[in-house]
Amino acid sequence: MKRSDKKKVPKRVLRLPDLDFAKRSVLKTLGSPASKRAYWLAFSRTVVLRHRTELEAADFAPRRLSI
Numbered sequence: 001m002k003r004s005d006k007k008k009v010p011k012r013v014l015r016l017p018d019l020d021f022a023k024r025s026v027l028k029t030l031g032s033p034a035s036k037r038a039y040w041l042a043f044s045r046t047v048v049l050r051h052r053t054e055l056e057a058a059d060f061a062p063r064r065l066s067i
Contacts, residue, residue: 019047 023043030036056062 019043 023040026039026043027036030039
């Protein structure tokens with residue numbers, strides 16, 4: 001079987017190098033500074049929330065209280 005015949009399986013968990021690569025790729029395609037800033041803010045928030053969730057799951061951060 002040729003290497004090109006194998007189906008590429010997507011990663012289940014993206015780590016920071018993967019996310020950084022994705023961020024840089026998107027930022028290169030955006031032209032306006034306003035678009036870059038809006039994307040950066042949304043991307044940063046997503047990364048922070050994901051990291052917090054991982055810390056909470058590992059009992060390294062306090063859990064949010066339900067009201």
